[in-house]
Amino acid sequence: MLDRAQVLDAGDPLAVYRERFDLPEGMIYLDGNSLGCLPKATAGRLEEVLREEWGRDLIRSWNTAGWIDLPAKVGGKIAPLIGAQPHEVIVADSVSVNLFKLISAALALQSKSGRPGRKVVLSEPGNFPTDIYMIQGLESQGLATRRLAAREQLLAALDEDVALLLLTHAHYKTGELFDMVELTRAAHAAGALVLWDLSHSGGALPVDLNGCEADFAVGCGYKYLNGGPGAPAYAFVAERHLEAAQQPLSGWMGHAAPFAFSDDYTPAPGIERLLCGTPGILGLSALEVGVDLIAEIGVENLYAKSQKLSEFFRQCLAERGLDLELVSPTDPAQRGSQLSFRHEEAYAICQALIARGVIGDFRDPDILRFGFAPAYLRFADMAEAARHLAEVIESGEYRDAAFQERAAVT
């Protein structure tokens, strides 16, 4: 298998990009869907931000280094990766905070459109928790009603009470993709708006927000965009909603004229109205490096390779006679850049793999998740990871007490 992998690597047009990352020695990292790797250019860029922009030019850098425009600038660079226009995307805060803004904006739009009775925000059980929790946040304010319907019941649950359909494009546990065109159309037909969470798809696979006429979207900077731990997130508002979209986190950076220091809030005319407080320049600058690199490689290329990587990984497992229960779709076109397997001992297996230098992750209660970030992974890594996984399971080494003991986090 390793031979075959080496042939595939030799013919891989993206192989050259591995050099652009600072990768740890002797590790096979299958967790780029949780925290993307460090681009080599990031350290130099941050050094420049620290020593020159902050250290030397200080406050003037808000103008001279363009800090004040950085949220819109980096947003504009993310836009083509997700099928948006540059002025429809901005980088700000976290995914969670942006969810709150956009759920609020959707409810307000429904109310303005003469449908104040629509308060239901529809999602699915088992969606990434923060998506569901942010609906609950607005529910605690008396402004929204959470409704969760299983995937196959979603269309039926789209009734006249639904203000907003909030779904994650690629499921964080299984990688299963929603059909954005179909769901968006169905929601609109039912009078609902749609908010897509692109955390597990933006930068990993082609997304076409405007092609499917999405209303809103959010996404994560620290997974496939390689922006660093807790990188700022992005938010999308379709051009047709920009003027009317109002959100309650109306901080000074979202004001039409922040430095007029007026006592009254007037939202900025464009996507900047989604800004709230002062943007974190270190995080934004690191994110920009990751976004530039992913844009250079191209999401179409990345997705094509990730499908080949994950299929090859499955072949390697099959050839080793390992028959794990796949919870991701078998058709690679139906899933994001990941494969997830169900195993009773998923936690301990994950720990035993980590001890061998293969980093995947565990998702409660019984999911082993492997992400295939194709910008820095090789087919040889697939062959080796499959070998380790087979050996861990066949040897039973995961039954070692040290692997059984649960740590507090991740």
Added chain:
Amino acid sequence: MLDRAQVLDAGDPLAVYRERFDLPEGMIYLDGNSLGCLPKATAGRLEEVLREEWGRDLIRSWNTAGWIDLPAKVGGKIAPLIGAQPHEVIVADSVSVNLFKLISAALALQSKSGRPGRKVVLSEPGNFPTDIYMIQGLESQGLATRRLAAREQLLAALDEDVALLLLTHAHYKTGELFDMVELTRAAHAAGALVLWDLSHSGGALPVDLNGCEADFAVGCGYKYLNGGPGAPAYAFVAERHLEAAQQPLSGWMGHAAPFAFSDDYTPAPGIERLLCGTPGILGLSALEVGVDLIAEIGVENLYAKSQKLSEFFRQCLAERGLDLELVSPTDPAQRGSQLSFRHEEAYAICQALIARGVIGDFRDPDILRFGFAPAYLRFADMAEAARHLAEVIESGEYRDAAFQERAAVT
């Protein structure tokens, strides 16, 4: 004056700390109240976070490098600077976002205490805009009513409709201090809660949140704490409110068990319930360096020196016969670490000073503001800055067209 300044510098016990900052050559920086200077240790710490924690250990650093505990850890280090207990303070998001959380928490507490009718959030006109705008955000949701009363009318405005008094301890324009003890007591006597914005006092002067029985507070990481541009902010909840304080930005990091991935939100038992999304580790790590340094120097020492600096600056101006209208209190004990002057041509004067390497700032419409961050400023800087200011005004050089033209920001 320069002679006298040098004597003062020679006798200054804090003079040694100037070496701990990476300061630009030939600049007198009087804007540490807008963006604090770069500590020398920050670049090394960030290099370590990048190369070792992110680059080498990747996702495991949430445990092994303690990323997951960083918001509470850095909050705990800020706590003694503001008269709080370590478990009452957490670093998260921006000042604006934290204002939204805590105004919401206060309204919810009032409601739980059987006073749902109290919806007024009282502040003063001319408070820092974002404080006022975040009240408006909740007003747009129908959950709060904004009331602004001038400083001398605040006590009279504290009636039975007031849920929360929201004030900034040191005024961003004038530096004037509120008497936290008096205002907090009056608010409580009227059945209102109090939220203090410490953006212009935390790390600059001694604050005693628990001594004055404050309920809530927020503060800024990028001014006197030297955390870098857009550094994350901090939030305080008094211990007695921790269990009952609920806020609607209920993201996954504020959950009692984030990695259980439950569909239902249960707030963390302690101050962690104020967390929302994934914390930005680059910003937090840089902030920690700044906080450590300020804690080492000591806020009492810093405030004592800043009072001497600002008084010396005023003496220098007086000796040069410059009689500018001071809008800050003349008694240094009544103001934060700044002096602000009113001048019709404040904008152009500020620009002319910048051209001479003296960085103060302008606040609309006619305020010249000079901040005295005593960790890195010398008495000699005061003498020189006063000389430049006098020369700029006496020469009329600020009337040069280039200085008159307004830039878009700061």
